[in-house]
Structures are given as structure tokens and as C-alpha cells.
Amino acid sequence: MKSAARKVPFSALGVYTVIYLAFLYIPALFLPLFSFNDAIYIAFPIKGFTLKWYEEMAQNAAMLAALESSVKLGVVVSIVSTILGTMAAKAFTRYSIPYSRSLQVFIALPLVFPLIILGVALLVVFSQINLPLSMFTIGVSHVVICMPFSMLVMISRLEGFDKGLEEAAQDLGETPWMTFWRVTFPIALPGIVASLLLCFTISFDEFLLAFFLSGDEPTLPVYIWSQLRFPTKLPNVLALGSCILLLSVVIVVLAEWFRRIGVSPSVEETEKQ
């Protein structure tokens, strides 16, 4: 609060925040910890170091199939969500739309909506129109929850965008289409990449909707769920889980990095509200 250089070498708040962070991370860190444990049971003391759970996991056909499904689904969902989200973001930032705030709230609704109700509601619709459950049905539900994220990322990206740039390009002779490719797209690109990565992660990790809406091919989280009832399979689940956690971390860090390329600090935090 004081802008004077009053040095507080030891900040209680800082210590609290570090402990807070530690508590956020530690529980999940037990998964990798015990995935190297040479024992079936997840308990102290640690028996020994082994990679066999990872080896088993890598050879598990069912798991690999589920992995493939999740990846394919994630890619498709992220692309569709990003396209829709970007278009919506462009509409809101570039043009003045009546009831803009209400529409934005409506589109952002899936972000707070209780997932289970969304899941069963979609289940009802699909069964009423006799659409069998499949990757497609899961995909639809994932796009519904990913698209608002994409829109918010792109809105904060586009909001700082100087409209004068596009006008200058057109003034210098470019058609609207070329203006998009030479001016708008390059500037929006980091946001688009961030959106793709984030949407992929959301879809890849999503369990509840997939649980309700999947057909014969389970996604990876659904597969994990099915394994949870078998205590002997637990270490395999840990190995798999640890890999997934690592993957998510990498993707999210990349996404955040892309999201903040060239964005002023004041704009970037208007993503939520």
C-alpha cells in the first residue's frame, strides 16, 4: 500500500501464500510419488523404486484405445470450440451488439452450470431423437463447455486490439479478407493457440459428461474410472494419472505463455468477469 521502499523482509502473507500453494499441489503429487512405488497398496512406507507400472500401462491395449479416443476427441473439440469462440469474440469486440452483456452472460453460462444436469439433459435429448451415444455425443457436450473458455480468451486478446490497425490496412489498399490475414490473424494467433491448447485440455480431462454420454468407446477418464474399482489396478491408474497430470501441466503452461504474448497486463486479467 505504501509506495515507499519500506522493506519487509518477512511477510506473513507471503508465507501464507506459499503454504497455500503447497497445499494446492501436494495432494496431487502423491500420485506420481506412489506410481514409482514397488507395491500394490498406496501406503507408506515406500517399498522401492520401480518403473513396472509404467511399462504395464504402456502395453495396455484398452488404455491405449481410450487414449487414442481422448486425443482425437480433444483435437476436434478444441478446433470447433476455438472457431466458434473466436467468431463470437470478434462479434462482441468489433461490433456493438444489442444486449451485448446479456448475450455474453448467456454464452458463458455453461461455465457455471452444474455439469450433471447438463449431462442428463443432453442424454434425454439424444435418446428422444434416437441418436446413439458415441464420440459425437460426447463431443457436442464438450464443445458446449469449451466454447465459452475460448470466447473469453479471445475477447481479452481482441479487446486490446487497436481497430485503427485494420482501418489503416484497408486505407492502404487491402481487402477485408487480406486485412484479416495480414493484420488481425497474426495478432490474434497467440490467443488462438492458447484457446486450442486450453480447450484440448478441458476435453481431454473431462469425466462427468463423457461418463453420461459415451457409447462403446470410453475416453481416457472414463477408462480410469472403470479401473478404480479394482484395487490391484490402482498402481497402473497412478502411473497413467501421473502421465496425464504432467501432460496437462505442460499444455497449460504453453497455453498461458501464448495467451500473454504481447498483451498488456491490464487487459489480460479481464478474462474472468
Added chain:
Amino acid sequence: MSDENFITLRNLSRHFGRVRAVDDVSLEVKRGEFFSLLGPSGCGKTTLMRIIAGFEEETAGEVFIDGQSMGRTPPHQRPSNMVFQNYAIFPHLTVQQNIAFGLRKEKLPKEQVNRMVEEALEMIKLPGYSSRHAHQLSGGQRQRIALARALIKKPKVLLLDEPLGALDKKLREQMQLELRALQKSVGITFIFVTHDQEEAMTMSDRIAVMNDGKVLEIGAPAQLYERPKSRFVADFLGSMNFFDGRVLDIDGDSVVVESPQVGKIRVDRGDAAMSPGSEVVVAIRPENIVVSTERINNDVNTVKGRIDNAAFLGDRSNIYVAVGDGASTVLTLMQNLSGAASRIGGQSGDVWLRWSDDAGILLPGDKV
């Protein structure tokens, strides 16, 4: 206004790494004075004020308010109050709550607080505004509320950080007069920061001109304007013509300077020590130079030229006269008495400039 020194700054410095935002500043403000810190952007005036208020910690030196050293006292315990540049009106509180904000600790009865706030609103000419919220107010109104909020605590000194900067011209000029009148009526010492020299001269009892973290000169407006001691101050206040030259002759209290631009200049000697041949600068205000279409036959304090450009401003004209084969330009000012200033621009022939012996200001030659 008593002669007591109320605020004393002694050898105050504030360094940021190698940058000296405030460089060894010492000055004294008298009780009840309207004192301005004047200078261009980045000269350190705001930093200096924030040190007095307690928001910046000085690297060296001391601040005394009413005889007491401020030392490490945090801002909320200092007997000073500040009017911030952007007013800092609390958006979640009403006008009444804003003005009464600083009175919480005094635990006064509600009726008394209400009365004090009403008096404050009368003083700033916004009666009846108690229950309004910040977003309903204009910039000028917010500025006055910030003022009332600070004054209601009856501080020993009021610090104002460029409070009129965001207002439009007419409002600003009106507020300048109101602030001055207000200060005189409440009798509180004001320290006022501004980059606008006209504003400083209008309102202040004394001005400290700053540049690059240092205080260059302190004095009453007229004194600084008419008798500046340095080129920077001479140039910063109003407009000024500068003529380089060499001392030709010293005769008692007068000095004759030979200037390649305008010829011989006779000027009062002042306190400067010099000898024939010294390099000096003579500064002459535009308003002290008379433009005449009739030939003048003196060989000192006069020069011939042609009008290069004339900017008609309504009440006067700024006339740029090319002299000495067009190598230099002299700026003169002519009042528009009976339309004289509007007509002079059309003059295409030779004109003659003259000025009196006491018009020139002798400054040291090393362009300080």
C-alpha cells in the same frame, strides 16, 4: 502571514539507483503561505511533495513540519493532508462519507459530523450534495470534494498535487481564484505542485522553480519573473528573448554589452561581478520591447528589422521581428490598444525596436 518558518526541508534527496529524482533540496515555507513547486515534467516536484506527505522515503535529509522532524512517521500519522492528482474519491461512499472519512478516529457525535460536513459543502459551494455518489459527479466537483475532505481535518499543511490539471481552461482559471481565496480565508499553509507557470504565478505567495531534482530559485512571482537569476528560470516563466554578448564598457551601475544580434545594449549591472570582455547573456521580456514604424536614431538599446510573423491573439499580438540580416528573431508583444496590434501585422517595411535601460536582465554567460 507570519514570518515563521513552518515547513523546513533540509538537504532532502531521493535516489532511484543512479537517478536523482530529488537532489539535495533545502527550502523553507512560512506559516500560512501559498507556496508552489513549479517545474517541467520529471523535475521531481511531485516526488518532493510525496516525501513531505510520507509516501516516498527520502534517501537523505530531513523534513520538519511545525518544528517536528517527520523522520520515519508513516503518512497516516503526519499532520499533512493531500489533494491527489486524480482526486481519489472513494467510489463506494457518498459525498458525505467521503468528506467525513478522516474523522472516524475522533469519534465525534453524529450531529457534529453532519454539521461539519455541511459547512464544508458550503465552503466548496456544493450545498446539498451529501447523499450523492462519486460517479454522479463531474471532475470539478470531485476536485472540490477532495479539497473539503482534506481541509475538514484542519491539517497543518495542505499538499496539492496538480489538482487542476484535468479541468478545462475556464474552470481551471475559476478554480485558481477560488483556491487562492479559500486559502486566505482558512489560513492554512498550502504547498502546490504544478507545471503551469501562469497558474503558479496567479496563486502563489512564493514559488520554488525546480529542474532535474534541484531547486533553482525561490521567490515571489514578480521577483522571479522580472529579475530571474538563471537562464532556466528566465526561460521557464513566460517568454524571453536571450541575446549573447560581450561586455564593452562598465560605467557605475550600468553596463554596455555588445551583441552580434541587436547591437549595443545598456543594462543595469546588478550584483554580478564582471570585467570588460566577459561573456554575458542579456534577457529582455517581449512586452518590454516597443515596435515602431518610425525610424529611431539611437545607437544603443535599439535595432532595425522586418516583421517576420505576427500572431494575433485578440488582446495582443506576438510579433516576430527578424533582425541583423535576418539571422536572429526577436519576439515582441504589442497590446491591442485601439487596434494597434491587429494592424501591425500588415507592416511589410522596416520597423524599429527599442527598449529602456532597465528592461534588460543580466545573466551569467555560461548558459545556466
Added chain:
Amino acid sequence: MTRDTKRSLTLLSPTLVLLLLALTLPILMLIVLSFWTQVGMNLTPGFTLENYETFFDRRIFPVLLQRSIENSAMVAVLTVLLAYPAAYFIAFRVQKRKILWLILITLPFWTSYLLRIFAWKVILGYNGVINSGFISIGLIEEPLTFLLNNRGAVVITLAHAWAAFAILPIYVSLEKIDRSLLEAAADLGESPLWSFLRVTLPLSLPGVIASALLVFIPTVGDYVAPNLVGGTNGLMIGNLVQTQFGRGNNWPLGAAISIISMIAITGVVCVFLLLVHQMKKKLA
């Protein structure tokens, strides 16, 4: 219609169509379904309030809903209280690399929800990390049974899972506060503590409320946490809904429960916002 309006509608329409078909329509269908009946595999359309009556008849159902709301309220309060100091620290005390802190704090939220809840099962279990850890260092002799399979476990697990999310809205509203307001408060004589109470806290309240709601609303219907760490004591309304759509085979009943839950959540949120509004008026 102007060219601009056309363009903006073109851009917006796919999204709106998607949401209408995949959000609004399904909810409407759900409402319609709640008035139908199902016996075995036979779904009978119609209009009957039977399912709603069933909900209130079987005492356990409303109790479960109430418990779910209470759990979520506790989770919301807990996460907000714990997140506030951390958000304050990053907004006010961190000068460089705020972004790094924010990423670190929100990162867990982007990882698999399922795995994070499962991690708590691992920690709290009978043979889990806490028990085996304490036993192996001799702190206790027998495993603690009260750690898992109860309401408390669900609340703690949910609070932990949503903690990373709760911090963002609070941080945003703190960051937006004009620092010169705090200087003004100090200048007018308020100590740092009082400046916080009179200026920072009120101005950050919208963020706090948003955060509480953003945690409360989704967690009422949570299914994974009660299932993994709740046992029978920790059951929540989400489990009930899932049962009706699963082996319970009574979709209309499930629909009715869902609709009732949505209404209940909306009701609680409205009451809460009203209370906040009243409080604001009183303080002015």
C-alpha cells in the same frame, strides 16, 4: 439491416444455435420429461406431478438436497476465506512476475478433476497416505476411520479441488482497486488495517461474491467427490440423479430431481444476493 449488423449476426449465430440446441433445448426437454412417467423400460409421455410428489414424499430426497446445498455453501465459504489472503498477497505485495504466481496458483485447476479427487481418496483412505504415514512414524496405532467416507471428506475434497478457481475473481477485483484510494485513506489518518477494512474490503466484495457463487453453483450437483470419498454419509444430490438415470431406471424422476435442484440453487443464490444488497444499504 446494416452491413455491420449482418456481419455480427453471422459471426454470432453458430454459437447461439449451438447453445440453443445443446443447452436450452435439453433443459426444456428435461422439464418436459419430469412430467412423464417410466416403469421398467417403458417411458410414458403425459403430464403428471407424480415425480415431484415422490421427491417430497421420500424424506431422504429433500434431505439430500439440503445436505448438498449446505456442503456447497461450506465449500464456497471455505475456499473464499482461504483464497482471499493469497489473492491479496499477489495483488498488493508482489511487484514483479505476478503472472507467474497466478499461473502457479491456477494451474492445478486445469488438471484432471477426477485425478485430483482421487488423490484425496488415496490420502484419506484406510490404508491411505495419512494413516500409513502416521502409523509408520508411530503417531497412531490403528488407522483412523473418520477420515474417509463421510461428509467432512467431501467438503474438504471439494474445497481443495475448487480452491485454485476461487482465487481468480477475488484477485481481479483487488487488482482493479485504484492504489491512490489507499494512499488517500492513509493520508486521512487511517492505519493500514483500517484502510483495508474501510476501502479495500468493500471494494473487493463484488469479486468475493462472484467467487463464492462460482464455486457454490457447480459443486451442489457434484458427482465424483461424493462417489469417491463420501461413502453413504457423504452422498449428495448428484449421486441421486445419476442413480435414476442409471440402474434406478427412472428418468422422469431423475429429471424432476434435477429441475428441483436447479430451482433450489437459483433460489439460494437469489436470497444470498438479496441479503448482500440489504447489507450494503444498511452500511451506507
